[in-house]
Amino acid sequence: GAVVSQHPSRVICKSGTSVKIECRSLDFQATTMFWYRQFPKKSLMLMATSNEGSKATYEQGVEKDKFLINHASLTLSTLTVTSAHPEDSSFYICSAGPRDEKLFFGSGTQLSVL
């Protein structure tokens, strides 16, 4: 079946550094990928919609300069957390799927900012 690969699975970094998370669709082309963030005891929150070849669409309240999204090809989207701070520590998940079919999720990235 369709697989979405996400890495790294876990990253620990110092405050002020930038962290890049990759999301790849392995056996299908994804013109659209989605980035989510999960807060403890809350549902997954959609952060932005990544569109191949164009700018990402950010949800209200999400800082686009803080969370840079690049969807350079039909199989790769990256999320860069710039100048990370402890409050950015969270579980980040991407998802994608063939058009009109079910979405598949990446394995997630646990970000810990010290």
Added chain:
Amino acid sequence: DQQVKQNSPSLSVQEGRISILNCDYTNSMFDYFLWYKKYPAEGPTFLISISSIKDKNEDGRFTVFLNKSAKHLSLHIVPSQPGDSAVYFCAATLPNRDDKIIFGKGTRLHILP
């Protein structure tokens, strides 16, 4: 405004019995509903889905029922197994190009020995 609601944050069920997870929604335009299962520190994995034109979809031990008039769906797991202990997310999508998925807050299912 929460469009997809899972009002039970947790549920405990004896192994071998039936687990019923409930989900309510407010937007009648949703055309596709999904259930995801999530283990700690892992991303959610797709479990089962149902189109709004159906009222039941079955896959092995998992069955999803949709009641459009009540804007309610439920996931039945029978018989429940220890490996079913996880957080279950109900989600819905709208018939537009974004394929934006709207999640409930999840229900933690504990399967008791």
